[in-house]
Amino acid sequence: GAVVSQHPSWVICKSGTSVKIECRSLDFQATTMFWYRQFPKQSLMLMATSNEGSKATYEQGVEKDKFLINHASLTLSTLTVTSAHPEDSSFYICSARGGLAGGPSLNEQFFGPGTRLTVL
Amino acid sequence: AQSVTQPDIHITVSEGASLELRCNYSYGATPYLFWYVQSPGQGLQLLLKYFSGDTLVQGIKGFEAEFKRSQSSFNLRKPSVHWSDAAEYFCAVGAPFTGKLIFGQGTTLQVKP
Numbered sequence: 001g002a003v004v005s006q007h008p009s010w011v012i013c014k015s016g017t018s019v020k021i022e023c024r025s026l027d028f029q030a031t032t033m034f035w036y037r038q039f040p041k042q043s044l045m046l047m048a049t050s051n052e053g054s055k056a057t058y059e060q061g062v063e064k065d066k067f068l069i070n071h072a073s074l075t076l077s078t079l080t081v082t083s084a085h086p087e088d089s090s091f092y093i094c095s096a097r098g099g100l101a102g103g104p105s106l107n108e109q110f111f112g113p114g115t116r117l118t119v120l
Numbered sequence: 121a122q123s124v125t126q127p128d129i130h131i132t133v134s135e136g137a138s139l140e141l142r143c144n145y146s147y148g149a150t151p152y153l154f155w156y157v158q159s160p161g162q163g164l165q166l167l168l169k170y171f172s173g174d175t176l177v178q179g180i181k182g183f184e185a186e187f188k189r190s191q192s193s194f195n196l197r198k199p200s201v202h203w204s205d206a207a208e209y210f211c212a213v214g215a216p217f218t219g220k221l222i223f224g225q226g227t228t229l230q231v232k233p
Contacts, residue, residue: 004163006163032219034219034220034221042225042226043210043223043224043225043226044164044210044221044223046220046221046222049218049219049220091161093163093164095164095221097219106219107152107169107171107214107216107219108154108166108169109214109219109221110166111156111163111164111165112163113162113163114161114162114163116161
């Protein structure tokens with residue numbers, strides 16, 4: 001149980017285009033979803049926290065107009081990288097937190113497999 | 121400020137040898153503590169977690185960790201390492217209310233045959 005998927009697993013796009021990444025909790029309803037960015041050989045950096053039906057909360061230094069987050073349901077959050085540039089190339093990972101009755105604990109996050117974005 | 125430090129960026133051990141990965145944290149209260157493992161190009165897999173109670177926690181794949189409040193540490197151990205354990209290991213501190221995780225820099229484990 002507690003499986004999180006991401007789609008696509010990798011994407012290559014041209015500079016100036018927009019890319020959408022989906023994050024789904026497959027077998028539980030997520031109270032919160034988180035989006036992370038990871039550069040090669042580095043740790044995960046939290047970009048934003050997303051709650052269903054609410055505006056995402058972005059971490060300091062993250063451009064909310066560049067990284068649009070939509071959390072349409074308790075099982076789906078999307079990250080759209082707008083007008084992507086080569087410096088946006090990275091590994092993007094989402095996670096989902098439980099906390100609803102019958103689901104996993106509120107205190108634990110379940111991670112997706114990540115999406116590799118390459119901007120040419 | 122809240123932070124997590126993994127002092128060892130890279131560790132190499134021989135297969136069958138014991139392993140200890142260090143993790144120190146700075147947090148205002150007793151945090152939730154986690155160890156994750158990441159294989160190249162993959163997401164994170166939870167090895168074990170500590171919320172409260174017994175300070176020695178058992179995880180998957182034969183890993184264990186001990187929470188030492190006096191040392192603000194949560195070191196990960198395994199008595200006998202397998203070649204398949206080669207990966208990146210992350211220690212993380214979780215904020216109980218927001219659920220936000222703060223990750224350490226990670227430790228790369230290499231296993232020699």
